Amino acid sequence: MDRNLTKVLLDESEMPRRWYNLVADLPSPPPPVLHPGTHAPVGPDDLAPLFPMSLIEQEVTAERYVDIPEDVLDVYRLWRPSPLYRAHRLEKALGTPAKIYYKYEGVSPAGSHKPNTAVPQAYYNAEAGIRRLTTETGAGQWGTALSFAAAQFGLECEVWQVRSSYDQKPYRKIMIETFGGVIHPSPSTLTAAGRAVLEKDPDSPGSLGIAISEAVEIAARNPDTNYALGSVLNHVLLHQTVIGEEALLQFAKIGVTPDVIVGCTGGGSNFGGLTFPFLREKLAGRLDVTIRAAEPAGCPSLTRGVYAYDFGDTAGLTPLMKMHTLGHDFIPDPIHAGGLRYHGMSPLISHVYELGLIEAVAIPQSECFAAGVRFARTEGIVPAPEPTHALAACIDEALRCKESGEPKVILTALCGHGHLDLAAYGAYLAGEMTDHTLPAGRLDAALAGLPTVTG
Ligand SMILES: *Cc1c(COP(=O)(O)O)cnc(C)c1O
Numbered sequence: 398m399d400r401n402l403t404k405v406l407l408d409e410s411e412m413p414r415r416w417y418n419l420v421a422d423l424p425s426p427p428p429p430v431l432h433p434g435t436h437a438p439v440g441p442d443d444l445a446p447l448f449p450m451s452l453i454e455q456e457v458t459a460e461r462y463v464d465i466p467e468d469v470l471d472v473y474r475l476w477r478p479s480p481l482y483r484a485h486r487l488e489k490a491l492g493t494p495a496k497i498y499y500k501y502e503g504v505s506p507a508g509s510h511k512p513n514t515a516v517p518q519a520y521y522n523a524e525a526g527i528r529r530l531t532t533e534t535g536a537g538q539w540g541t542a543l544s545f546a547a548a549q550f551g552l553e554c555e556v557w558q559v560r561s562s563y564d565q566k567p568y569r570k571i572m573i574e575t576f577g578g579v580i581h582p583s584p585s586t587l588t589a590a591g592r593a594v595l596e597k598d599p600d601s602p603g604s605l606g607i608a609i610s611e612a613v614e615i616a617a618r619n620p621d622t623n624y625a626l627g628s629v630l631n632h633v634l635l636h637q638t639v640i641g642e643e644a645l646l647q648f649a650k651i652g653v654t655p656d657v658i659v660g661c662t663g664g665g666s667n668f669g670g671l672t673f674p675f676l677r678e679k680l681a682g683r684l685d686v687t688i689r690a691a692e693p694a695g696c697p698s699l700t701r702g703v704y705a706y707d708f709g710d711t712a713g714l715t716p717l718m719k720m721h722t723l724g725h726d727f728i729p730d731p732i733h734a735g736g737l738r739y740h741g742m743s744p745l746i747s748h749v750y751e752l753g754l755i756e757a758v759a760i761p762q763s764e765c766f767a768a769g770v771r772f773a774r775t776e777g778i779v780p781a782p783e784p785t786h787a788l789a790a791c792i793d794e795a796l797r798c799k800e801s802g803e804p805k806v807i808l809t810a811l812c813g814h815g816h817l818d819l820a821a822y823g824a825y826l827a828g829e830m831t832d833h834t835l836p837a838g839r840l841d842a843a844l845a846g847l848p849t850v851t852g
Pocket residue numbers: 509510511538539627628629661662663664665666667668736737781783784812813814
């Protein structure tokens with residue numbers, strides 16, 4: 398097949414039928430998740446108030462592959478397999494010998510990779526007899542994805558959106574409501590967790606950590622209600638591996654292999670989803686590839702956080718996970734990439750980072766938006782603010798190739814479009830975007846709140 402195609406497509410019949418679990422191939426498993434009170438490893442019963450047993454099993458499975466249910470494949474077919482593009486026009490504009498590919502997840506109903514896990518999560522909850530799902534959302538992508546998925550399986554969906562994003566992105570709210578979801582700004586007065594934050598700071602911009610506390614509180618209190626998380630957890634990354642499995646098939650079609658893969662990391666799900674199948678190939682000695690995470694300089698959990706046990710939320714309701722964290726009290730500045738404003742990193746990605754299998758870089762938002770605009774003007778897609786971090790890292794690598802003359806193959810996930818993020822582009826184009834630096838003192842203060850875990 399032609400190596401110079403602009404897009405590499407798969408037939409529906411070629412769509413992967415199983416998700417890949419990286420844990421099966423790692424030299425050591427990630428550290429256990431601990432109970433927030435006793436600090437003993439959590440068992441399935443501890444998680445049962447929030448998640449259906451099928452997802453709890455996926456969270457802890459050591460099996461290499463998990464079959465994708467037929468009903469989930471049926472919904473996936475609305476937009477999967479997603480295209481793999483060659484960025485000919487961006488390459489030309491950069492004058493680089495590098496070959497840049499991007500796997501485009503903006504073709505989904507929500508406009509991002511999030512439905513890849515929202516759909517199975519809704520499916521398994523409906524199968525378990527659950528009536529309603531609660532969740533948090535940052536930029537609004539996850540709330541949109543879960544509302545869509547809930548509608549597919551007859552579930553109600555209630556979403557707490559981080560206040561700063563709720564105010565910046567009114568169209569996400571309308572999209573969530575169009576899919577049948579109910580949305581509240583977080584912190585809200587509907588939960589004890591939200592009220593506690595508002596008492597201290599009535600103008601709190603919110604954070605993903607606070608919104609998680611609110612959604613978890615409602616789910617824990619109601620037996621017919623479960624909670625769904627859009628990133629961080631093993632089962633979420635598992636579902637997202639459909640991205641990387643497709644990309645492997647697409648590269649095989651054109652006889653090309655990537656030398657460098659870059660992705661943006663908030664909680665790590667699109668990054669893990671794209672890279673884990675390639676990491677499998679690398680661990681098996683079949684592929685020599687550099688894998689690099691790009692995170693915001695304003696919320697740099699991998700590059701400036703510590704690797705420690707911490708809560709997933711602000712109120713300390715969730716189990717303790719060993720991860721790269723800025724501290725569960727950390728409230729990031731209201732950067733425009735709302736989906737990357739999370740204090741922690743997926744425990745699985747944190748573990749892989751500790752093992753030295755991936756690299757990480759942190760990038761200020763104005764550099765990211767410059768990359769986003771450059772990409773839009775060449776490739777014609779306005780990227781979501783989150784993947785502009787990956788694009789900035791990608792352009793960086795391509796420019797290094799220009800200096801060295803190396804024709805490296807670079808792959809990135811363009812994990813969402815930015816059609817509902819135009820206000821952020823407006824701020825950038827008007828020269829009104831500021832870069833938030835993160836003083837060490839503020840980081841130290843948040844890290845001082847880490848729980849003490851012995852053993
Ligand atoms: C949610 C989101 C992210 C961040 O989440 P990850 O779990 O790190 O992928 C990144 N990009 C987009 C488009 C998102 O919607």
